[in-house]
Amino acid sequence: GAMSVDSITDLDDNQSRLLEALQLSLPAEAQSKKEKARDKKLSLNPIYRQVPRLVDSCCQHLEKHGLQTVGIFRVGSSKKRVRQLREEFDRGIDVVLDEEHSIHDVAALLKEFLRDMPDPLLTRELYTPFINTLLLEPDEQLSTLQLLIYLLPPCNCDTLHRLLQFLSTVAHHAEDTTDKDGQEITGNKMTSLNLATIFGPNLLHKQKSTDKEFSVQSSARAEESTAIIAVVQKMIENYEALFMV
Numbered sequence: 001g002a003m004s005v006d007s008i009t010d011l012d013d014n015q016s017r018l019l020e021a022l023q024l025s026l027p028a029e030a031q032s033k034k035e036k037a038r039d040k041k042l043s044l045n046p047i048y049r050q051v052p053r054l055v056d057s058c059c060q061h062l063e064k065h066g067l068q069t070v071g072i073f074r075v076g077s078s079k080k081r082v083r084q085l086r087e088e089f090d091r092g093i094d095v096v097l098d099e100e101h102s103i104h105d106v107a108a109l110l111k112e113f114l115r116d117m118p119d120p121l122l123t124r125e126l127y128t129p130f131i132n133t134l135l136l137e138p139d140e141q142l143s144t145l146q147l148l149i150y151l152l153p154p155c156n157c158d159t160l161h162r163l164l165q166f167l168s169t170v171a172h173h174a175e176d177t178t179d180k181d182g183q184e185i186t187g188n189k190m191t192s193l194n195l196a197t198i199f200g201p202n203l204l205h206k207q208k209s210t211d212k213e214f215s216v217q218s219s220a221r222a223e224e225s226t227a228i229i230a231v232v233q234k235m236i237e238n239y240e241a242l243f244m245v
Helices: 015-022 031-039 053-065 079-090 103-115 124-135 138-150 154-172 192-203 211-216 218-237
Strands: none
Touching (some): 053 079, 053 103, 079 103, 103 192, 124 138, 124 218, 138 154, 138 218, 154 192, 154 218
């Protein structure tokens, strides 16, 4: 997708061609999207967000249909339907999630995808630094979390941004509200703490835990689990500041 140039001086007379040479090629998306991207003025930072299609599709579907669903992520789903959806995404089929798909199936698919990643989204090597941010002064915690996010691979960083943006939106719909006609709108009851409790262990862990481990050092694990939840809750509540350069 990029041009090759033998010498940078070839490009001196044409700055936009220099940018073109530096531009990352877009993934093979629909041709029309590519053309639209080319029509825009070349950006100084022409980076395509690297978010797995499954994550983006699930977040979009839940933002559209699930924000008022009480106990979203807590209510059971159909294992068979979730497995079927997962297999369709795995085969590279262009899966379109619509109103026919159960909110709870899509929510379960998103959780499963994050849980089953070979390396967690916040990566094993950064596990201890992320947990240790809690030992810092409160005003230093956010700036340190931000620096740790910068150390993530680009794909992890983009995916984390999309996920936190979504979880923050879910948390904003947790409380009951009243619409302009005085009708009560039921909140989903999923506060940032509830969401961090569910997603924390999927995003941040050292290794997959076995039942044996749980029984051996349960008090230490409980303490660690509380720390994981606290870190992820802080990230959900402050995601905009964390991704503001």
